[in-house]
Amino acid sequence: MTRSISVLGATGSVGASTLDLIRRNRDDWRVVALTAHSNVEDLAKLAREFGADIAVIAQDNLLGALRDALAGSGIEAAAGRAALCEASARPADIVMAAIVGCAGLGPVMAAIEQGTTVALANKEALVSAGEVMTAAVEKHGATLLPVDSEHNAIFQCLQGGKLAEVRTITLTASGGPLRTWTKAQLDEATPAQAIAHPNWDMGAKISVDSATMFNKGLELIEAHHMFPVGLDKIRIVVHPQSVIHSMVEYRDGSTLAQLGPSDMRVPIASCLAYPARMDTPMDPLDLAAIGELTFHAPDEERFPATRLAREASQAGGAAPGTLNAANEVAVAAFLAGNIPFSRIALMVERVLSETELPPAPQTLEEVLRVDEDARRRASAMLETC
Numbered sequence: 001m002t003r004s005i006s007v008l009g010a011t012g013s014v015g016a017s018t019l020d021l022i023r024r025n026r027d028d029w030r031v032v033a034l035t036a037h038s039n040v041e042d043l044a045k046l047a048r049e050f051g052a053d054i055a056v057i058a059q060d061n062l063l064g065a066l067r068d069a070l071a072g073s074g075i076e077a078a079a080g081r082a083a084l085c086e087a088s089a090r091p092a093d094i095v096m097a098a099i100v101g102c103a104g105l106g107p108v109m110a111a112i113e114q115g116t117t118v119a120l121a122n123k124e125a126l127v128s129a130g131e132v133m134t135a136a137v138e139k140h141g142a143t144l145l146p147v148d149s150e151h152n153a154i155f156q157c158l159q160g161g162k163l164a165e166v167r168t169i170t171l172t173a174s175g176g177p178l179r180t181w182t183k184a185q186l187d188e189a190t191p192a193q194a195i196a197h198p199n200w201d202m203g204a205k206i207s208v209d210s211a212t213m214f215n216k217g218l219e220l221i222e223a224h225h226m227f228p229v230g231l232d233k234i235r236i237v238v239h240p241q242s243v244i245h246s247m248v249e250y251r252d253g254s255t256l257a258q259l260g261p262s263d264m265r266v267p268i269a270s271c272l273a274y275p276a277r278m279d280t281p282m283d284p285l286d287l288a289a290i291g292e293l294t295f296h297a298p299d300e301e302r303f304p305a306t307r308l309a310r311e312a313s314q315a316g317g318a319a320p321g322t323l324n325a326a327n328e329v330a331v332a333a334f335l336a337g338n339i340p341f342s343r344i345a346l347m348v349e350r351v352l353s354e355t356e357l358p359p360a361p362q363t364l365e366e367v368l369r370v371d372e373d374a375r376r377r378a379s380a381m382l383e384t385c
């Protein structure tokens with residue numbers, strides 16, 4: 001039976017992995033909407049290849065260019081934030097939410113409001129919106145499937161028992177490319193060094209997050225919302241080989257883990273086929289060739305991000321959204337060469353601690369206001385540092 005899919009963030013790393021799987025199973029899928037930020041050429045190419053109904057470019061001023069690139073194809077072209085939400089709300093059996101950053105929140109919520117299945121890669125959206133998103137999922141009868149490899153692993157391990165019987169959830173972290181660097185070396189880390197991830201090939205923003213450990217911090221908050229066992233039961237362990245993607249320990253002392261290659265097509269396939277399974281082009285797991293799996297506790301002295309995320313999650317309300325927004329601004333500044341690597345965590349900590357946070361957001365509009373407010377404060381901080 002053919003199923004329909006929209007891919008938000010089609011030109012990115014997760015978008016490409018998703019479309020690779022669709023390409024290998026072309027007859028099983030009909031593509032509804034594809035979206036991108038500003039890469040008109042790639043978006044139009046993908047829309048033509050997959051025969052999408054509509055292609056949406058986030059930047060308003062690129063509508064003419066997108067129309068030109070799609071001329072004669074019969075594919076609808078649209079641009080801007082409202083068009084992004086409209087396309088996300090179009091009926092589709094599954095919506096792959098793979099935009100990076102809180103910019104993806106509006107489209108994710110638009111998809112959730114249709115009560116459809118949303119495969120969520122866009123962790124920043126859930127971190128910012130928190131209960132506002134989980135309540136919308138409940139209200140509209142939507143299904144949220146975790147794409148993030150750790151959360152996908154936990155989701156799979158939770159098929160083996162009840163949430164109420166979970167003793168702990170352990171998120172594994174690769175530790176990123178700068179895992180063994182000293183504090184002094186971290187001060188000198190360049191964008192090229194920070195995005196050179198040893199195990200995963202990902203977009204620039206999540207690669208920097210992986211180097212700072214903010215990725216694991218965001219994932220801690222993401223797990224807290226997706227698997228409500230209580231923050232105190234969610235642990236982090238550094239596991240440099242990235243073979244075990246996460247674990248769930250039950251009250252009887254059994255720990256279930258999900259293992260696999262460091263390729264996002266595995267968790268994406270698990271979402272696309274859920275609750276069944278589908279083929280992927282992965283080699284069989286060869287543990288003898290891998291030889292060793294090692295584990296150690298995170299060092300929050302050198303990488304304070306997981307502590308900051310845990311504190312923000314404990315504080316709740318506007319704190320997680322503020323942490324996320326400040327981090328987005330700081331990462332962009334680091335990638336632009338404007339601040340040193342270690343300033344990222346310092347900036348996030350200062351934005352969280354220097355002013356009183358707004359009250360807990362109750363609606364999407366309030367979540368977006370918290371995000372804007374934190375961005376403004378983080379940007380102002382950049383002027384002064």
Ligand code: NAD
Nearest residue numbers: 009011012013014036037058099100103121122123202203
């Ligand atoms: P990426 O930078 O490779 O791609 C991002 C996509 O979003 C692109 O299609 C881009 O055009 C679009 N986009 C960017 N800014 C936008 C904006 N303001 N408005 C609309 N569209 C915009 O990122 P990625 O690595 O594919 O990551 C996407 C999301 O998935 C992130 O939230 C990331 O944390 C999460 N994720 C990624 C991986 C991975 O392996 N890449 C793994 C787990 C989770």
Ligand code: MG
Nearest residue numbers: 148149150219
């Ligand atoms: Mg992850």
